[in-house]
Amino acid sequence: MTKLLEVEQLSKSYRHKTGLFSGTKIVALEPLSFSLERGETLAIMGETGSGKSTIARLIAGAEKPSGGEIRLNGKPLQATDYAERCRNIRMIFQDSLRSLNPQITVGKQLKEAVRFNTNWDAATQQQHVVETLRKVGLLPDHYHFYPHMLSSGQQQRVCIARAIVLAPQIIVADEAFVSLDPSIRAQIINLILDLQQDMGISFIFVSHSTEIVKHVADKILIMHRGKMIEFGPTQVLVNHPKETYTRHLLQTGTL
Amino acid sequence: MPNNSIYYQQREPSPLRSIWLLMSSNPFVVVAFWALSIIFVLMLLSPLITPYDANQQFADAILQPPSWHNEGEIRFLFGTDDLGRDLLSRIIAGSVYSLGYPLVAVAFAALIGIAIGAWAGLSSGMRSSGLNHMLDVILSIPSLLLALVIIAILGPSLFNVMLAITLVLIPQFIHSVRNAIRDEIHKDYVTASKLNGCSTWYLLTRVIFPNITATVVMQLTFALSTAILDIAALGFLGLGVQAPAPEWGTMLARSLDQVYLYPWTMVLPGLALFITILAINVLGDNLRLSIQKRVEQ
Numbered sequence: 001m002t003k004l005l006e007v008e009q010l011s012k013s014y015r016h017k018t019g020l021f022s023g024t025k026i027v028a029l030e031p032l033s034f035s036l037e038r039g040e041t042l043a044i045m046g047e048t049g050s051g052k053s054t055i056a057r058l059i060a061g062a063e064k065p066s067g068g069e070i071r072l073n074g075k076p077l078q079a080t081d082y083a084e085r086c087r088n089i090r091m092i093f094q095d096s097l098r099s100l101n102p103q104i105t106v107g108k109q110l111k112e113a114v115r116f117n118t119n120w121d122a123a124t125q126q127q128h129v130v131e132t133l134r135k136v137g138l139l140p141d142h143y144h145f146y147p148h149m150l151s152s153g154q155q156q157r158v159c160i161a162r163a164i165v166l167a168p169q170i171i172v173a174d175e176a177f178v179s180l181d182p183s184i185r186a187q188i189i190n191l192i193l194d195l196q197q198d199m200g201i202s203f204i205f206v207s208h209s210t211e212i213v214k215h216v217a218d219k220i221l222i223m224h225r226g227k228m229i230e231f232g233p234t235q236v237l238v239n240h241p242k243e244t245y246t247r248h249l250l251q252t253g254t255l
Numbered sequence: 256m257p258n259n260s261i262y263y264q265q266r267e268p269s270p271l272r273s274i275w276l277l278m279s280s281n282p283f284v285v286v287a288f289w290a291l292s293i294i295f296v297l298m299l300l301s302p303l304i305t306p307y308d309a310n311q312q313f314a315d316a317i318l319q320p321p322s323w324h325n326e327g328e329i330r331f332l333f334g335t336d337d338l339g340r341d342l343l344s345r346i347i348a349g350s351v352y353s354l355g356y357p358l359v360a361v362a363f364a365a366l367i368g369i370a371i372g373a374w375a376g377l378s379s380g381m382r383s384s385g386l387n388h389m390l391d392v393i394l395s396i397p398s399l400l401l402a403l404v405i406i407a408i409l410g411p412s413l414f415n416v417m418l419a420i421t422l423v424l425i426p427q428f429i430h431s432v433r434n435a436i437r438d439e440i441h442k443d444y445v446t447a448s449k450l451n452g453c454s455t456w457y458l459l460t461r462v463i464f465p466n467i468t469a470t471v472v473m474q475l476t477f478a479l480s481t482a483i484l485d486i487a488a489l490g491f492l493g494l495g496v497q498a499p500a501p502e503w504g505t506m507l508a509r510s511l512d513q514v515y516l517y518p519w520t521m522v523l524p525g526l527a528l529f530i531t532i533l534a535i536n537v538l539g540d541n542l543r544l545s546i547q548k549r550v551e552q
Contacts, residue, residue, distance in 0.1 A: 062446050083452035091450055099443035102550050103270070103465035112461075113451040148550070162447070 002074035004202055005036040005059075005170060010068035012054050028054045031068060032228040034221060038169070039196065041203045043213040043234075045249060046223030052206045053094075055223070056174040059204065060091035072169070087117055090163040092173040096155040100147035106158050107133075107143030113165050129165065136161045136191060153184040160188070164195060173205040177212065189216060210250055214238060222246050270465075270549065277545040287537040294531055298350040306332075306341060309348035309501040313339040321519050336506075336520045337513060345501035346527050352490075352502035354531060356413070357482035360420045365475060367421075368428020373459055375429065376436025387433050390426040398423040398485055406494050416495040420485050424478045431474045435467035469546040476539020480532050487528055503528045 012029040029051040036042055044052045057063045059070060064079040071077070072088055093099035101109055110129045114120065120128070130140045136157040147155060156176065163171045171192075177185045189212060196203055207213055213220060213234070220237045222230040222245065230237060230246045241247040278284045297304065313319075313335060320327045321334040321342075333342035375386035393401065402419035409415045439445060440463065448462045489495030490504030498505060503524045510520035 061450055086450050086452045093443045099447045101444045101462055116452045
């Protein structure tokens with residue numbers, strides 16, 4: 001049986017323009033490969049600028065890779081085919097308020113995803129959005145709220161609702177818990193774990209926090225300066241890390 | 256029948272309504288809004304409500320002062336000019352030239368400018384920059400001067416004035432819309448919508464446009480007051496709307512040599528022009544502020 005997600009020789013480099021024709025190449029991500037099974041949780045760790053956000057954005061389709069291939073259930077994904085990708089892979093952004101359109105109500109934004117990816121009629125779409133809001137612990141009333149009227153925890157819930165509204169197979173979260181306070185963070189993580197159990201979603205998340213990673217992740221991927229230095233099951237990496245960098249990161253929680 | 260609404264329900268005002276609530280807290284804006292609305296309604300109804308024809312001459316009532324003057328007559332509310340034409344009728348009929356035509360010019364300029372600007376904002380690289388700077392040459396010449404150049408070539412007429420003013424306003428729309436879209440398009444919420452699989456048209460009209468209305472409104476009011484002033488200025492110089500037509504600038508020019516003896520022939524059309532432009536500027540400025548404030552609330 002094929003794996004849910006296979007990443008092969010994925011790489012990303014930017015061209016920093018200095019003149020009309022000249023430019024320097026900046027490598028954000030050196031070629032890396034890994035794979036993910038159904039229902040598994042993968043944590044990506046590393047210091048700032050190590051390329052961990054880049055991986056998340058590449059998998060979600062927010063950026064185009066410079067090389068390599070991402071395969072979903074054995075089928076390669078096209079970089080620009082958003083419609084195909086968003087039914088299977090959804091992203092939760094780092095800053096929840098900024099990833100919500102300030103001028104449109106929460107409900108309409110969630111409906112946008114349903115509208116472009118299903119052929120349901122308007123009433124069914126609406127009902128589905130309300131059900132999704134309930135699933136993440138919000139009320140049907142929140143349908144008519146504008147993003148700035150919600151607290152940051154509720155905004156995060158809306159972002160999660162947007163991620164699960166299409167019942168995807170994979171959710172990618174880019175440091176989605178950084179700005180939340182510990183109790184809400186715990187609530188949100190429990191919510192995601194519940195959803196994972198209910199819907200069988202695979203979850204890829206980028207995080208700094210060793211505690212969350214140890215608590216949630218099945219596998220860990222360690223990034224350092226654009227390179228993948230270690231990848232393996234959480235137990236193995238925590239107890240028998242091969243690299244000193246991994247040991248520092250996971251055992252002390254500080255660098 | 257018992258009252259069913261026993262629960263206290265907080266209704267969120269719609270975007271338009273909340274903008275109006277913010278704006279109406281300032282009394283000047285309310286005054287400007289009503290002034291402009293009244294002028295606009297007068298303009299639309301001008302063929303029906305003018306007491307006399309704008310060009311009808313009354314030989315028995317030449318240079319009659321306004322009705323509140325001792326020598327005034329109530330049948331000529333604002334008095335008459337040196338040819339015995341009723342000033343009130345001329346001012347009301349003149350609003351078509353002085354407000355209606357600028358509105359049409361701005362509408363055309365906005366339509367073309369916003370379309371090109373949006374196209375430039377969504378594309379990238381050479382094409383974006385090419386579209387953006389396509390009409391920049393026009394920006395190097397002041398609007399009134401360009402209108403003069405076009406009129407010098409094509410001859411003075413209302414159509415040429417409209418053409419000149421529309422042309423001048425287009426590049427400003429292109430620039431402001433393109434820059435506004437550029438600022439928005441890399442924000443997370445646009446990426447999120449893209450990842451929803453939205454079409455480009457939906458992305459532009461439903462996702463980005465609601466967020467750049469403040470810029471567009473500001474540009475619209477700026478363009479409208481420029482257009483009104485330019486048409487009046489060209490009329491004043493005798494290059495735009497031609498003499499018998501009751502355009503406010505033309506009326507000002509005609510009354511110039513009588514201003515010391517019969518001041519009302521100049522003050523009244525001037526006042527109409529002044530109130531219109533002031534109302535548009537006050538309203539536009541506050542509309543933009545309210546749109547911004549609503550987002551920050």
